[in-house]
Amino acid sequence: MDFKKLDTLKGFMPGHEGQALTKWAKEFSQYGPALEIGTFGAKSALYIAAGISSNDQLIYTIDHHLGSEEHQLGEEYFDSDIYDNHLGRVNTVPLMQENLQQFDESKWIIPIIADANVLAPNWKQELGLLFIDGSHTNISAENDFMLYRTLLLYGVLCSIVSHYTIS
Numbered sequence: 001m002d003f004k005k006l007d008t009l010k011g012f013m014p015g016h017e018g019q020a021l022t023k024w025a026k027e028f029s030q031y032g033p034a035l036e037i038g039t040f041g042a043k044s045a046l047y048i049a050a051g052i053s054s055n056d057q058l059i060y061t062i063d064h065h066l067g068s069e070e071h072q073l074g075e076e077y078f079d080s081d082i083y084d085n086h087l088g089r090v091n092t093v094p095l096m097q098e099n100l101q102q103f104d105e106s107k108w109i110i111p112i113i114a115d116a117n118v119l120a121p122n123w124k125q126e127l128g129l130l131f132i133d134g135s136h137t138n139i140s141a142e143n144d145f146m147l148y149r150t151l152l153l154y155g156v157l158c159s160i161v162s163h164y165t166i167s
Contacts, residue, residue: 042111
C-alpha cells in the first residue's frame with residue numbers, strides 16, 4: 001500500500017488513525033472479515049484493506065453515499081465536488097470509485113450502497129472487525145454498534161466508534 005498516496009485522498013481519516021486501523025485490521029481479520037459502516041470516499045476502507053489482505057479477508061463497507069449531516073448543502077463540511085446537481089444531493093459514489101481505482105488493495109473491498117440500519121436485520125456474516133464511522137453523532141454510532149455487535153466473533157471485539165463526533 002502506498003500510504004503517502006493514500007494520505008492525499010479526499011477524506012477525513014488522518015494518517016495516524018489510518019495506520020492504527022491497518023494494524024487492528026491485520027490483527028483481527030485473522031478471525032473473520034471486516035465491516036465498515038460509513039466510508040465517504042473509501043479512504044478508511046483502503047487502510048483496513050491494507051491490513052486484512054495479509055489474512056486473505058474481505059472488508060464490506062456499507063454507506064448510503066448521501067453524506068453525513070455535516071456534508072449537506074450549507075453545512076460546515078459541505079464540498080461542492082461531491083454535490084450532484086443532477087440528483088440535487090450529495091453523492092459520494094463517484095469519489096469512492098475514483099479512490100478505489102487507484103489502489104490494488106481495492107480487490108479486498110466490497111462496497112455496499114445501502115442504509116446500514118435497513119441492512120442490519122439481514123446481515124449474517126460474523127466479523128473479526130467492526131469499524132463504525134457513519135453518521136457522526138453519538139446516538140447514531142451507538143445505534144450502529146447495537147445493531148451489529150452480536151456479529152463480532154467471541155473474544156475478538158474490536159470496535160472503533162467514530163473518530164470524531166458532532167454533539
